[in-house]
Amino acid sequence: MSREPAPRRVALVSLGCPKNQVDSELILGRLRAEGWEVVAEADAADTLVVNTCAFIDKARAESVEALVDAVQWKKGGDGRQVVAAGCLVQRYGGELAREIPELDALIGLDGIQRIHHSLPQNKPGLAALPAAAPEPGPATGLFDATDPRLRLSPPWTAFVKIAEGCNQQCAFCAIPTFRGRMRSRSIADLGVELAQLAREGVVEANLVAQDSTGYGRDLGLRDGLAELIESFESLSEIPRWIRLHYLYPGRISHRLLEALARSTRLVEYVDLPLQHAHRATLQRMNRPGSVETHRAQLEALRSALPGAGVRSSFIVGFPGETEAEFDELCAFVQSAGFDAVGVFTYSHEEATTAFALEDDIPEELKEERRETLEEIAASAAHERNRARIGSTLELLVEGPDEDSPRDAVARWRGGTVVEAGPHELVARLAPGGAAP
Numbered sequence: 314m315s316r317e318p319a320p321r322r323v324a325l326v327s328l329g330c331p332k333n334q335v336d337s338e339l340i341l342g343r344l345r346a347e348g349w350e351v352v353a354e355a356d357a358a359d360t361l362v363v364n365t366c367a368f369i370d371k372a373r374a375e376s377v378e379a380l381v382d383a384v385q386w387k388k389g390g391d392g393r394q395v396v397a398a399g400c401l402v403q404r405y406g407g408e409l410a411r412e413i414p415e416l417d418a419l420i421g422l423d424g425i426q427r428i429h430h431s432l433p434q435n436k437p438g439l440a441a442l443p444a445a446a447p448e449p450g451p452a453t454g455l456f457d458a459t460d461p462r463l464r465l466s467p468p469w470t471a472f473v474k475i476a477e478g479c480n481q482q483c484a485f486c487a488i489p490t491f492r493g494r495m496r497s498r499s500i501a502d503l504g505v506e507l508a509q510l511a512r513e514g515v516v517e518a519n520l521v522a523q524d525s526t527g528y529g530r531d532l533g534l535r536d537g538l539a540e541l542i543e544s545f546e547s548l549s550e551i552p553r554w555i556r557l558h559y560l561y562p563g564r565i566s567h568r569l570l571e572a573l574a575r576s577t578r579l580v581e582y583v584d585l586p587l588q589h590a591h592r593a594t595l596q597r598m599n600r601p602g603s604v605e606t607h608r609a610q611l612e613a614l615r616s617a618l619p620g621a622g623v624r625s626s627f628i629v630g631f632p633g634e635t636e637a638e639f640d641e642l643c644a645f646v647q648s649a650g651f652d653a654v655g656v657f658t659y660s661h662e663e664a665t666t667a668f669a670l671e672d673d674i675p676e677e678l679k680e681e682r683r684e685t686l687e688e689i690a691a692s693a694a695h696e697r698n699r700a701r702i703g704s705t706l707e708l709l710v711e712g713p714d715e716d717s718p719r720d721a722v723a724r725w726r727g728g729t730v731v732e733a734g735p736h737e738l739v740a741r742l743a744p745g746g747a748a749p
Contacts, residue, residue, distance in 0.1 A: 321432070322350045324358035326379050327465060329366030329400065331472040331521045331558075334465055336399060337364045339425050342461035347429040351463060355386050360394050360432060362420075365401035367491065369660035376401045377413075384415045396420060396432065404491040406446025421447030422492065423454040451493035452478070458506040467711065470517040470730055471510050471552075475503060475541065479523035480530070481561065483588075484599040484667040485628060485659060488523060495522075497529050497537065500544050508550040517554040517709060519730055525557060526564040539572040542579065551578060554709065554726065558584040562610055563601035574617040580726035581621035583614045588628050590645035591638040598631060599666065604645050611649060622727020626655035629686055630679030632670035634659075639682055647689050652697055653729060654690035656683050 323344050327337035340362060341351050352358050361383050365376035383395040394417035397409055403421040410419060418431050424447060455477050464471055478493040479486075510518055522528060529537015545551055555578045562585060573579060589595050592603040602610075615621055627642060646654060658679040661672040708723040724730070 320348050320350045321360060322352050322358045323360045323362060324352050324355045325362045325364060326383070327364050328376055328379060329364075329368065329372060331519065332474055332523070333364060333366055333399060335462075335472050335474045335521075336422070336425055338462040338464055339456060339460055340364060340398060340420075340428055341463040341465075343426060343429055344432075345463055346461040349429075355383075356389075359390075359392055360396060361386060362396045362398055362428075364399040365397060367400040367404040368488065369657070369662065371660070373401060373405075380409070380413055380416070384413065387415060394418070394432075396428075398425065398428070400491060402447065403452055404487070407449070410446050419446050422452035423447065426454065426456060426460060451489065451491055453493055453496070455496040455498065457498060457502045458509065466730075468514055469709065469711070470519065471515045472519045472521050473503065473506060473510070474498075474522060475520050475525065476522040476528050480527055481524055482599055482666070484597065484670075485631065485662065485665055487662045487664045490664045492523065495524065495527050495531050497532050497534075499532065500529075500541050503541065504544060504548055507545075507548060507552065507555075511550040511552050515552045517556060517730065518552040519556045519558060521558045523559070524561045524564075525559045526561040526569070536566055536568045539566065539568040542569075542572040542576050545576065545578040554580045556580050556582050556730070558729075560585050560614075562587055562607065565610060565614070570613055570617045573614070579618075581618045582727050582729065583611075583618060583621050583623045584625075584729065585610070585614065585623070586626040588626065589631065589638075589642055590627075591634075591641045594631055594634055594638045594642075597633055597667075597670070598628070604641065607645065608649070620727070622652040622725070622729070623650065624653040624655075624729055625649075625651055626657065627686060628657050628659050629682040630659040630674040632659070632667060632673055634674060634682075643686060643689050646686060647693055650693070650697055651690060652694055652727060654687070654694070656686045656690065658683050 325337055325341055327334055345351050355361050363376070363379050363383050366372040367376065380395070380397055387393045387395050395415065396418045397416050398420040399422065402409060402419045406419050406421060409416065420428050420431060424431065466472065476495050476497040478495045479489050480495045507518055526538055528541060534540055545555060557579060560583070587602065587607055588598060588600050590604050590607055595602050611623065615623070627646070629639065659674065662668060706725040708725055710721050710723040712722055714720040714722050
């Protein structure tokens with residue numbers, strides 16, 4: 314009597330942003346639905362998937378390093394295979410195939426939902442897989458709530474991707490060239506997913522997209538994000554906290570502000586990536602705004618969401634950034650009252666309009682400016698937090714502090730979820746590969 318071969322075992326390294334994490338969850342969900350066993354440690358797997366990031370030079374370097382590490386892992390056992398997936402494959406698949414020939418398969422963004430067709434299952438040995446790159450160009454696919462997912466976040470929180478791609482043309486950003494133009498999921502489909510998450514015990518849903526304010530325009534919705542927020546009021550099953558990420562400055566309508574103010578579902582949180590404050594720098598970045606318009610927008614958002622925690626991000630070292638431009642950025646961050654700030658050094662990216670400019674700020678000066686702005690932002694955030702001493706805040710308690718088990722780690726409604734770092738192998742999966 315023949316015995317059924319054991320199912321193939323897969324582990325995954327997820328790199329990059331929360332949007333990438335959702336892609337990783339779709340990869341694992343699809344493979345598990347097709348009979349694969351998901352495991353939490355690479356040494357327990359026979360297939361290792363590395364979901365890569367290609368946003369900036371440092372992200373690409375981390376992805377290549379992870380792939381090289383995976384190839385070394387492959388050499389440690391018979392029948393192991395390594396799969397490269399995601400953004401780096403979509404953007405540089407041909408180069409990866411040439412430079413890392415040990416890769417067994419290359420899966421672009423449009424291949425994520427079909428990844429099981431590219432990998433052998435239930436075989437004692439591995440069939441040879443051609444490491445052929447996907448067709449070059451931007452992705453076009455879109456998933457929905459029926460696609461199986463295996464969430465990698467802690468059981469109380471989840472990322473919900475409301476759209477794929479981006480229609481903005483920021484001078485420094487190549488994302489539209491490989492993620493493609495914006496494709497929005499329907500309001501009804503997102504309602505189905507939020508209800509599913511609530512039934513699974515999720516209390517915090519984080520809505521993400523490359524440009525959330527652009528949501529729904531491709532569906533013919535004039536104020537799609539406002540309509541989506543308004544639709545939450547009619548849902549009988551929905552996570553307690555809904556957190557909205559990545560508002561694009563200059564695209565926040567009066568209706569959206571009214572929807573934010575009236576919503577009983579959204580937490581008091583503003584995520585507004587401004588990227589700079591000096592008008593001339595922003596013009597070179599092909600971004601809207603100035604110190605004056607930024608302040609007005611923050612005031613309008615704080616009026617709609619009183620007491621909100623406010624997060625932003627900035628790029629230093631963009632071509633032509635003078636000391637005076639940087640000083641104006643520092644002064645703005647000092648006085649704007651941000652609760653959290655991400656600071657990035659400019660990365661000179663192919664397939665962007667800024668690539669035609671001279672990358673004229675030395676790397677040492679970029680790093681110096683990053684450190685300076687981070688110190689200013691941290692000091693300002695510390696003072697803002699001190700002002701909250703004595704107030705009563707609703708908290709989401711996430712568990713004991715690793716450094717002090719007698720203390721608990723918690724976040725308030727205006728505090729963003731902490732994003733996972735690189736090289737986390739099936740992070741936060743329970744032992745044995747069970748879903749959290």
